[in-house]
Amino acid sequence: MSDLLATETRVFRERREEWLREHAGSYVAIMGEDVAGFFDSYAAAFQGGLARFGSRQNFLIEQIWRTDPVYFVF
């Protein structure tokens, strides 16, 4: 994995179990250690992240599930 969003990925992994209790299925936007909030959709998380963090740096958007997503491409 590259360094891009490495801190945000670590924060997500560390707090995933805690967030699963109340936010399972929601989307979270994270920059550094800062969490913009929990959102119902990917689009809402992106808008919320832009509003909170601006557009100068990438921020992480992850859906809160216990397992990482699997992509199907047939």
Added chain:
Amino acid sequence: MGIARVTWDPLNPENPFACIDVIVMNSKAYIDRQGDLGFEFRKPIKMKAMLDTGASFTVISKTWARNCKLFQTLPDTERKVLGTTIKCGEHAGSISFPGTDLRGYDPVRIVSADLLKEQFSCLIGLDILRHWKLTFDGKTKAVTIED
């Protein structure tokens, strides 16, 4: 409601795929903010995308994602695809369908990967297809898309 028609001849060995023209670029909200900061973006380029009912997400090639400078929201990570693993990233972008009145999606999650189907730069996956009604007329070899 929008409508579009594309030709599809699954028995044509030269091009047995159903394709539609797309423009993939950054989200308008992101471009507006970057514009305020003085950044410029390349003009978007139209490309062919394959309608892929076997893809769970819309996928763009890594080359195109880099070329479009798509805003990345998940780092490049090894993901399981078709029993193997390939590096995939996730981006917040927009997708529109020039020459049709189908509605575009902005922002939308776009997965970047080195595509297994190398003849395409973009696959339209089920995240967008689920909003459409697709009808294939085998006699005229036409696919009608309604949203």
